[in-house]
Amino acid sequence: MRKIFFALSSLFVAASALAATPADPTNVSWYDCGSDNGFSRLMYSLPQVDTEGNPLNLDNLGYRVFTDDDQLFTFEASVYTYDDLYADQTEIYYWIFSSGTDFRPTYTYFYKTNADANNPFFTWRIGIQAVYINDDNTKTYSNIVYTEVFPHETDVILGDVDNDGLVNITDVTILIDYLLSGGEINEANADVDGLEGVGIGDVTAIIDFLLSGSWSE
Ligand SMILES: [Ca+2]
Numbered sequence: 001m002r003k004i005f006f007a008l009s010s011l012f013v014a015a016s017a018l019a020a021t022p023a024d025p026t027n028v029s030w031y032d033c034g035s036d037n038g039f040s041r042l043m044y045s046l047p048q049v050d051t052e053g054n055p056l057n058l059d060n061l062g063y064r065v066f067t068d069d070d071q072l073f074t075f076e077a078s079v080y081t082y083d084d085l086y087a088d089q090t091e092i093y094y095w096i097f098s099s100g101t102d103f104r105p106t107y108t109y110f111y112k113t114n115a116d117a118n119n120p121f122f123t124w125r126i127g128i129q130a131v132y133i134n135d136d137n138t139k140t141y142s143n144i145v146y147t148e149v150f151p152h153e154t155d156v157i158l159g160d161v162d163n164d165g166l167v168n169i170t171d172v173t174i175l176i177d178y179l180l181s182g183g184e185i186n187e188a189n190a191d192v193d194g195l196e197g198v199g200i201g202d203v204t205a206i207i208d209f210l211l212s213g214s215w216s217e
């Protein structure tokens with residue numbers, strides 16, 4: 001009888017340990033800080049309870065991130081030098097996000113940006129999943145909660161052909177070079193007259209702007 005009791009109670013302990021599946025992250029969203037800062041941020045709320053609403057041991061709670069091709073994202077220790085990240089990791093636990101600056105129960109940073117709309121770092125979607133280490137050292141995972149990711153929209157600066165933030169005679173020179181022999185320019189900035197893509201009319205309009213200080217209609 002005692003043996004049966006022990007067998008049943010150990011079953012019960014095993015069952016309650018397995019029940020600690022972390023609740024799904026909520027409020028998942030993407031924030032691209034743009035080219036000035038060079039980083040992007042995944043925002044979320046990481047519930048500190050299991051799916052039954054029972055509180056979790058925070059030291060054992062963590063998360064991992066999936067990029068748009070459903071690949072597990074690796075946080076590189078060489079990039080996150082201000083945090084307690086001593087090795088490349090795919091799982092971030094509370095002891096890291098309670099002492100670091102880039103890993104929190106509410107956001108995580110990526111030191112890459114989607115500023116280049118033609119070649120974004122993340123496309124389509126990014127996902128986050130809560131992870132919990134149970135007392136028996138097994139891990140349980142929440143569902144992966146995805147959010148859509150969009151490239152950062154860069155502001156158009158009319159006339160800034162070379163994309164250095166200024167409009168001056170260099171932009172005229174570079175635009176003429178581009179029309180003669182091609183090369184790299186910011187076409188959205190270069191098409192100042194809105195006509196026929198980038199052409200000689202845009203060169204004239206930029207020169208007019210530099211001389212007069214305003215864009216002619
Ligand atoms: Ca310029």
Ligand SMILES: [Ca+2]
Nearest residue numbers: 191194195197
């Ligand atoms: Ca044009």
